[in-house]
Amino acid sequence: MLTEKDINQIKNHGVTIDKVVKQLEVFQRGIPPLEVITAATVGNGIEVIPSETEDKLLAFYDEHKTKLEIIKFVPASGAASRMFSFLHEFLQTFDPEEETLNSYLKEGDKSQLKIFCNALKDFAFVNDVRRKIREIHPNYKTNKKGVRLKMFVETMLEEHGLNYKNLPKGLIPFHKYKKYYTTAFEEQLYEAAFYATANEDAYLHFTFSEEHVPYFKEEFEAVKNRVTKKTKTNFHISYSFQKKETDTIAVSENNTPFRDAQNNVVLRPSGHGALLDNLNDVDADVIFIKNIDNVVAEKYVEPTIRYKKILAGKLLWIQKKVFKYLDILDAKEVSSEMLEEIKSFLWNELNIKNISKDRIQLQYILKRPIRVCGVVKNTGAPGGGPFWVKDDYGNTSLQIVETSQIDTTDLRQKNIISEATHFNPVDLVCGVRDRHGKKYDLNKFSDPEAGFIAHKSEDGKPLKALELPGLWNGAMAKWNTALVQVPLQTFNPVKTVNDLLELEHRPNE
Incomplete structure (x- = not known):
């Protein structure tokens, strides 16, 4: 299928021929849909934390954060064009x-x-x-x-x-204050000052498209003094690009390489799952992840701050237990009662079921990155949600799943989707270091088979594109996961320009 010219083009793009061949094979055989067993619900994978426990977790985070390296990771490369469709x-x-x-x-x-x-x-x-x-x-x-x-x-x-x-969505004027307006980029800085900081320093990492970097740098210089003065926080910004080597080849309807008007093969960005490499380059004790457009005006930010701290406190509490259990499991002799306690912890806190009390298996399960995901009650918004999923070996696990990963022509699967009670707002707090402070290689905890084939078009011609496992979907499939219900008021994305007319985006009302 590939000519010598194609091969040179692909190599010059930074993609290996081996990867492209495997991608073409995937198009030929298709990607089997995930089998969802049931929707995650409160008491069945999703935790509602009592208010008194929330206060304790919030205090636990505040008590420990000054000793931690904290960073906020914001995928911000999305173009604003869909806002104005x-x-x-x-x-x-x-x-x-x-x-x-x-x-x-x-x-x-x-x-x-x-x-x-x-x-x-x-x-x-x-x-x-x-x-x-x-x-x-x-x-x-x-x-x-x-x-x-x-x-x-x-x-x-x-x-x-x-x-x-x-322009990227992060640079569109969002909120109209009396003397100035703010972008989503500035609002991300503002709110980070109240939860993603240690010792008056806030570190944020944005994933941009390379051509937009000068605009973000210019915006940061324009707003830095204002937001620093308001929050009494010093902001440190880093950024990275979706790596070209994660691009995937596009194909025509007959699964042959799609070609543009110059007869070149077309390589496309492979979805937000490609950002796993970017996240893997970030090394910190606590990583907050939040989409660029999910912000509110300053007067409405308090619930967001509170629940970000609660999720972080939950992460630190889980980590403390995990690290303690791993220390115990290092011993040659571990009591049956302790093994049962660890098994119970995995069941109740991390939703890992049907495991034995084997010491080696328990160690294997505990030695993983940890994520605490905020989920909100379903409002019918498009996107992923939490489900119990069965893999090829018959094992069940709790996953964030996109509708596109499920066979909606199967009536039983379609009914399960309709029963979903919660939605994934991309509100994560992650622990990516082990008990010795060494960062995990996140690629080892991804499910490379969890991507999907999307139908797109270019120059008016239909094509098929391969989307890598989503960053919070298949790319984190083998992480230890806790799901926590957070209030709907913490989820205020801007999908169309008219969403900016909602109360939470109107600072003067």
């Missing part, structure tokens, strides 16, 4: 020469566009757009309503204007 459609389908804006809004479902039009003055970016419009269209105000809206949207999204369609 209904606005892209508006630009493509509305012709002010042919119809009025009012008649256009009556055609089909234009509810999102109507909301956007009626709330223009409430968005944080409105003044920047208006300033740019005055530069580009001096006669803006003399035009009809439909023309003005098209000018506004074009100025906001297109390259000749503010170019929001090509």
Whole structure:
């Protein structure tokens, strides 16, 4: 399937031919779907922590954090284009020469566009757009309503204007304060100061697209003094890129390499699972993971701070028990009662069932990275959730699973999905060091078979793309995992621009 030219192109991209051949084999045979046994629910994999225990865990974290290396890991390379999908459609389908804006809004479902039009003055970016419009269209105000809206949207999204369609989501103005606005990037810094700090220093690691690094650096310099003064915290920023060697080859519908207009094979980023290599390069006692767009305005941040600390306290408490048990298991003689206690701990705290009291097996299970995942009650939002999963050997384990990994044509599997009570908001606290302070190699705890094949398009032609195991899905499949219910108010993602009109994104209300 591959020509000599293809092979040279692939090697120059940094991907090995062996990897590409294996990927082509995966397309040929397909990826078997995961078999979900049941949805994780409260009392069946998900813990609701009593309020008095929450206070103890929060205090436990505060007591120990000054002795720890803490970092916040934020996947931030996602483009903002999907935030504005209904606005892209508006630009493509509305012709002010042919119809009025009012008649256009009556055609089909234009509810999102109507909301956007009626709330223009409430968005944080409105003044920047208006300033740019005055530069580009001096006669803006003399035009009809439909023309003005098209000018506004074009100025906001297109390259000749503010170019929001090509910016990362983290740099779009999110929150409109009285004297300034903030981006999601700045809000991530602000909230980190209250839980991901030790001795007034906050360390954050962002994964960017390489072309966006200058923009993030510029933003950091612009907001550093303000956020440092407000929080009395010194911020240390590091960043990395999704590695090109994790890109995967795309194929056509017949599973042959997909080719672009220049007849080159197409290599694509392989989803957020590729960030496992980036996370593996981060070495700290405690790593908080949170998506870039899940932020709130300052006045609404208190629940987020509280529950981040509770999850971290839970992680440290679990680690303390695990390290103690490993010390005990090092002894030549371990009592049957102690082996039973360890087995009970694994069952009750880490949801690991059907194991023997064999000392070697218990050591093997305990010597893993640990993650405590916050989960929220299901609101019908698209994305992954916690399920009990059966592997090829008949073993069951608790996993975060994407719907795309499940065979939804199977009625029984589809019914299990419909029974899900909780959703994965990407709210993790991770322990990646062993009891001796040595970092685990996270690649050893991934399930390389847990990816999925996605149907995409390029230049109007359909293609199939291989997505690596998701960072909090298959990439962490063999971690020790605890799931904790956190309040829905800690989950405020911005999937469309109109989400910025929700109360938690409006600092002045």
